[in-house]
Amino acid sequence: MQSKALPGFRDLYPADTALLQKIFDVWRAVSARYGFEEYGGPPLEPLELYTAKSGEEIVGQLYHFEDKGGRAVALRPEMTPTLARMVAAKASDFKKPIRWYTIPQLFRYERQQRGRLREHFQFNLDLIGEPGPLADAEVIAAAIDVMRGLGFGPESVRVRMSDRRVIRALLMGAGVEEEQLGAAYAAVDKIERDSRDALTDRLKGAGIERPIADRVLDLAEIRGLESVLGALDEVTDGELIGDGLTECHGALANMGLVEFVDVDLSIVRGLDYYTGIVFELFDANRSVRAICGGGRYDDLLRALGGIDLPAVGFGMGDVVITELLRSRSGAPSTPSRLDVYLVAVTSSDVPEVLRLSHALRDIGIRVEYALKQQAVAKQLKIASVRGSGRAILIGPDERESGEVVVRNMDTGTEEQVPITALTEDLAWLGGRETP
RNA sequence: GUGGUUGUAGCUCAACUUGGUUAGAGCGCCGGACUGUGGCUCCGGAGGUUGGGGGUUCAAGUCCCCUCAGCCACCCCA
Structure with missing residues (x-):
């Protein structure tokens, strides 16, 4: 073998570029239909932009080095801190809600696997300044429309949606302490991947003992809006807590997109900055990892940029979509290049x-x-x-x-x-x- | 970063049971049959340090060790 691109990086031949461009075209077209404007930012940022709120341990997953001016810098692993800075700097310039999207190339230093490289293009769409559930529904609808625009229907793409406020209320109602929530979320997130016994052990390690641990795992298996609302009825003040999820679900129904949506309490998302509705898009037969993930992060802009604005958005990478398109439509047709x-x-x-x-x-x-x-x-x-x-x-x-x-x-x-x-x-x- | 697994031409794969001589085929690419008519057909050609390095052996694609890369799981999922 002769030299190749670095592990996790891609040489994009014309056929690859054509497919990528098709995906970009759909991202931009859907964004435009929803009234979102494109923005951009630097691919290289101060290292502290990512370590400040996430801690030192993520440094191992960053491409970072010292530049010739002695600055600690990193290739961007995500766009949200940049977005927070940009919005904070000119927050009063923009009429709310702000509807912005971007298609940055992002980098992370970790071992690659199928559908996951060290570099990818990630469509980020965020709606900033509106706390109501219609904003969540708007963003989820845009994600669905991207997949529809690429030719996927509800039989092949599913939205799994939950709400951090709901799962939190249910967990605490089950007897989980505030400081145990992180461990409980982690167990809920893994309900489909790991055995109940293994998860019970993990919960035990976090101080959540048997009767409560069983209830935690039962909650993680709740599916469907009705079942969620039923569970909330058992919790004090539970009815109100389900309103956001109910309204968001209803809005998607009014748009005619609800056939894509499954309410699924096992969806919590890895990041702890999510504060409300969270969702992921999956290939219906789960042949690849999540297509897209996002949710509401009402406190993050204050923590990151010092400006107090609610926000909801998602990230959708090109790699998984490319895998799906290739496996689905066989050989991509070569478009006419000449007249x-x-x-x-x-x-x-x-x-x-x-x-x-x-x-x-x-x-x-x-x-x-x-x-x-x-x-x-x-x-x-x-x-x-x-x-x-x-x-x-x-x-x-x-x-x-x-x-x-x-x-x-x-x-x-x-x-x-x-x-x-x-x-x-x-x-x-x-x-x-x-x- | 940890563990497992795989590695032969650009791609998909061959190379006998147990190491044996010059590693083959299809597709693709280039050229020709075809000096003003593409797709089909036929013929020819280029292209390999068998991922790399070391070892065992008279002899290694084949056995052993290391390494690199792909894949899978863990970690993590911005």
Whole structure:
């Protein structure tokens, strides 16, 4: 093997780039439909931007080094701290709620696996300044619409949604102490992955003993809005706590998207900064890890940027989506890259080919021609491989008569077209879209 | 970072039971048959330090050790 890209990094060949671009296009199109504006930020940030609130232990998962000015810097592993700084710096400039999205390339130093590299592009969409559940529903709907835009329906993509406030109330109602919540969340999060016995042991290690531990694990298995509300009825003041989840669910129903949504109390998300509704998108048959994760983080902007604004958003990486698209649709079709290929029959025809190619390019038509003299058969073969819809043959006869041969590469039929008419009337292109 | 597993051409895979001579095929790529007509067919060519290094042996793709890389699990999931 010769040299390759670093572990966890990708060389993006044209076919890879085309697929990535398609994903970007959907991200941008959905964002635009929801009224979100794109922003950006530096790929390199002060190391302390990430260590300040997350602690030193995450340094091991960062690409970080000292720059030539002696600053401790890191490649960004996430966008939220940058977003917090940007919003905080100009919070009063923007009418609330702020609807922003971005597509940063993010980096993390850890061992790669399928669907998880050391670098990826992650669509981040955040809605800042609105605490109500319609904001949560808006963001979740956008995530769903991205997957719909990529051709996935409710049979293949599922939203699993929960609410930190609900699970917290239920856990405390079950007898979990405030300081044990972290351990309880971790156990709830792993309910589908680990055995009950193993989780009971873990809970025991955190001081949560048998009767309570059993109740914690039972809560983690609650599915469906009705069951959640039923469980909340058993808790003091529980009815109000379910309102957010109920309204968000109802809003998604009104939008016609509820068939994508499962209320699932085992979803807690790893980060402890989430304060309300949390959600993840999954491939329905779970062949890959989560497609997307997000939720409400009403306290984070104050902690990070010193500005007190509620917020809700999500991150969606390109790697898992790419895996899904590749496994689903088999070989990605090669899109047409050319409108027309100009064939010079003899070397004397090259000047006319050059003149015509540039005249066509000037009006936005995608044109290629051979850069060296080749047999007509060879030139047509390349035209075919390039996905060109038409080929124009220019030889001594054509230059003499002023009429070129336009060959339809799909059907093989040919027609004579006056060379002067080629740039005037584009009928010969067969209705192909041109700018 | 820890543990497990895999590694042969650009890709997918071969290479007899138990080490044996010059590591093969399909697809793809390049060229030719076809000097003004692509797809089909036929023919030819390039492309390998068998991931790398060391060891055992008369002899290693094959056995042993180390290392690198992929995959899986843990960790973590921004």
